[in-house]
Amino acid sequence: MTRALLCSNLSNPFPSIALFATEFLELWLGGNRELTGKLPSFINGTLQHLRHLRSLVLFETGFIGELPNSIGQLENSEELSLYDCKNFSGTIPTSFGNLKKLRMLILGGNNINNGQFPSLIGHLKNLEELYLPDCNFCGTIPTWLGNLKKLRTLDFEGNNVNNGQFPSSIGHLKNLEELRLTDCNFSGPIPSSLFHPVNLTYLDLSYNNFEGPIPQLFSNFSQLQLIDFSNNQLTGPIPSSITGLPHLRSLYLGSNSINGTIPHSLFHLVNLTDLDLLSNNLSETVELDSFAKLEYLHSLDLSNSGLSLTTTNSTPSSFRNITTLRLSSCNINKIPDTTPKFAFNGGL
Numbered sequence: 001m002t003r004a005l006l007c008s009n010l011s012n013p014f015p016s017i018a019l020f021a022t023e024f025l026e027l028w029l030g031g032n033r034e035l036t037g038k039l040p041s042f043i044n045g046t047l048q049h050l051r052h053l054r055s056l057v058l059f060e061t062g063f064i065g066e067l068p069n070s071i072g073q074l075e076n077s078e079e080l081s082l083y084d085c086k087n088f089s090g091t092i093p094t095s096f097g098n099l100k101k102l103r104m105l106i107l108g109g110n111n112i113n114n115g116q117f118p119s120l121i122g123h124l125k126n127l128e129e130l131y132l133p134d135c136n137f138c139g140t141i142p143t144w145l146g147n148l149k150k151l152r153t154l155d156f157e158g159n160n161v162n163n164g165q166f167p168s169s170i171g172h173l174k175n176l177e178e179l180r181l182t183d184c185n186f187s188g189p190i191p192s193s194l195f196h197p198v199n200l201t202y203l204d205l206s207y208n209n210f211e212g213p214i215p216q217l218f219s220n221f222s223q224l225q226l227i228d229f230s231n232n233q234l235t236g237p238i239p240s241s242i243t244g245l246p247h248l249r250s251l252y253l254g255s256n257s258i259n260g261t262i263p264h265s266l267f268h269l270v271n272l273t274d275l276d277l278l279s280n281n282l283s284e285t286v287e288l289d290s291f292a293k294l295e296y297l298h299s300l301d302l303s304n305s306g307l308s309l310t311t312t313n314s315t316p317s318s319f320r321n322i323t324t325l326r327l328s329s330c331n332i333n334k335i336p337d338t339t340p341k342f343a344f345n346g347g348l
Contacts, residue, residue, distance in 0.1 A: 025052055030059040030081065038065040052076055059083035059106065066090030067112070072098040083131070084109035091116075097123040108133035108155065117142045126150060133157040133180070140165065146172035157182040157204075164188065164209065171196040178202040182228075190215055190229075204228040206252065211235065214258075219244035228252040230276060240265050247271060254278030254301060262286060262307075267293050274299045278326070282306035288332070292319035303328035 072095020122144025146169030164187035171193030189212035213236030243265030
């Protein structure tokens, strides 16, 4: 049995005769923009040879028309990628619910299902990774999402939640590790239910309309490595409970209305590589040397944050790891001698 077929630089309708020759476990056709024709032209005719298929990867192809109902007969499939196949149209076929073994589903960048959340996905109880970015879905995120108990990754970026309400069903996904909800039109306070999945390592809520304070719940999420709350309407101080995130590498809080002072605990996050406090309402005078204690820091943006910075000539040499340093409108009057000049990307 042939394990896999990977094809590149294909054009015109796919030569379906090639699929009659053998049986596949993996079929990768991704990235062939010139590959055209309807999907049934090779799925229907060769289904007996595709019954063992585990991976069907069709991202960035030129296939047109609706997904064939026969796709639901690929019952051994564990991975299905249809990312950015902009010529697909119509609704998700009812047979889609037969793909019970699917672990990874990628539908992002398409206009399928007429902007409606495909409820059939709720039947795929073995899903571990679900990618639905930029699908033009609108309306309320359905409650069936909470049925996907094995889900580890959920990417819902760039869809329009027209009532702005955060779905409580996400709080039921106890195994969730990565959550991307960028630019979804969410509003109101960041809900406490979001912090139920204790295994979260990646949390991106940027470019929404969340408001109010950042919840003091970080002590429950010791595995978090990235937090992106930038470009919202958050107010109040940076919570001191952030010290409970020993593995945090990236913290993006820029373009909010966060006020108060920087908690001393932030300087204990020794694994930080990226820190963004751009465009906030902080009110404090801080020594730039304090940030140099974060020896792995590569990118620091304090521009227009409301902070006033002081400097000395004794800035530690560990600050040399900085590659991007943005300090516009920080009332700084001296560049530390040990800071590499190429670091000042964006100016003072």
